[in-house]
Amino acid sequence: MDALLLTFVTIVERNNFTKAAEELHLSQSAVSREIQVLENKYGVKLFDRTNKYVRLTKAGEVLYHHAREILVQYDRVEKLIHDLTHSAQGILEIGSGYTFGEYLLPRVIQEFKSLYPSIVPKITIKNSHRIVAQVLRHELDIGIVEGKLEMQGLVAEPFAHDDMAVIVSPAHRLAGRLEVDIDELRSETWILRELGSGTREVTDRVFCDVGLSPVSIMEFGSSQVIKESVEAGLGISIISEWTIRKEMKYGTLCALKIRDVPISRDVCYVLPITQFRTRATDLFVKHIPDMVKNLVLL
Numbered sequence: 001m002d003a004l005l006l007t008f009v010t011i012v013e014r015n016n017f018t019k020a021a022e023e024l025h026l027s028q029s030a031v032s033r034e035i036q037v038l039e040n041k042y043g044v045k046l047f048d049r050t051n052k053y054v055r056l057t058k059a060g061e062v063l064y065h066h067a068r069e070i071l072v073q074y075d076r077v078e079k080l081i082h083d084l085t086h087s088a089q090g091i092l093e094i095g096s097g098y099t100f101g102e103y104l105l106p107r108v109i110q111e112f113k114s115l116y117p118s119i120v121p122k123i124t125i126k127n128s129h130r131i132v133a134q135v136l137r138h139e140l141d142i143g144i145v146e147g148k149l150e151m152q153g154l155v156a157e158p159f160a161h162d163d164m165a166v167i168v169s170p171a172h173r174l175a176g177r178l179e180v181d182i183d184e185l186r187s188e189t190w191i192l193r194e195l196g197s198g199t200r201e202v203t204d205r206v207f208c209d210v211g212l213s214p215v216s217i218m219e220f221g222s223s224q225v226i227k228e229s230v231e232a233g234l235g236i237s238i239i240s241e242w243t244i245r246k247e248m249k250y251g252t253l254c255a256l257k258i259r260d261v262p263i264s265r266d267v268c269y270v271l272p273i274t275q276f277r278t279r280a281t282d283l284f285v286k287h288i289p290d291m292v293k294n295l296v297l298l
Helices: 003-014 017-024 028-042 058-085 098-103 105-115 128-136 198-210 223-231 241-250 279-297
Strands: 047-049 054-056 090-096 119-125 142-146 154-168 189-193 216-220 237-240 254-258 264-272
Touching: 003 017, 003 028, 003 058, 017 028, 028 058, 054 058, 090 098, 090 105, 090 128, 090 279, 098 105, 098 119, 098 142, 098 198, 098 223, 098 241, 105 119, 105 279, 119 279, 128 142, 128 154, 128 264, 142 198, 142 279, 154 223, 154 241, 154 279, 189 198, 189 223, 189 237, 198 237, 216 223, 223 237, 223 241, 237 241, 241 254, 264 279
Parallel strands: 090 119, 090 142, 189 216
Antiparallel strands: 047 054, 142 264, 154 237, 154 254, 154 264
16 A cells, blocks of 8 residues: 555545544654655645644645545455455445434344454445445445436445335324325425435425425434424424334324325445455345345344
């Protein structure tokens, strides 16, 4: 691995020479010398430094963008070569959207670890669009996203099906109903996930299909906050049935279906198109459909 680039990237991401030196187990003077070597090599300044701040120059921004990609590729090559002579082990970078990542992935990881204790999953939870971007940049070995996905450079394979429902508080006028007409929901305040999430894409598609334009919308960045807001009577929402198992069991939320409007989506794993994948990634892809099926049947 290029030690100079690693030092440079670490300084940028820690925004501090001293913190970077501590992380790299180097003296601060050694870190400064390595940056000076880089600056001499390219004939430009990479940082503007004062006693109060460290900022990238334009040349530094260009180098940082490409240096991160280079270091990711170094790491990937090491993993692939290691796989040729060793059993599956090491870090497996998994990214997931919030719904699957918060409510199913922990139990999937527990089962996977019981099968392959030498593989160390490292989890990133973000909305689906951001996960896809990281897979494309090879920062993640595999991504898990909700909803349809067609994108150049990626393989997207459905492995599970997620049914969704409208949720209301137990005090809501529609609580206790199993099914409602869409017209009964037109005047409601809707509490929705942010744009870019898989859940929001499904919700917007449903609204478009039935010609519903909510008069009032509130947006939150997690399913947990949405559930608590609905419980408090702030509005209603559309959410994955995976996320409301406990609330349905204890009666703190009520789930409704919209008559003649099925709401569901596929859950896919996404991989960069490449002829080389780590053994850990292949094993995870092999087992995840059955692991999720077992969880859903519990």
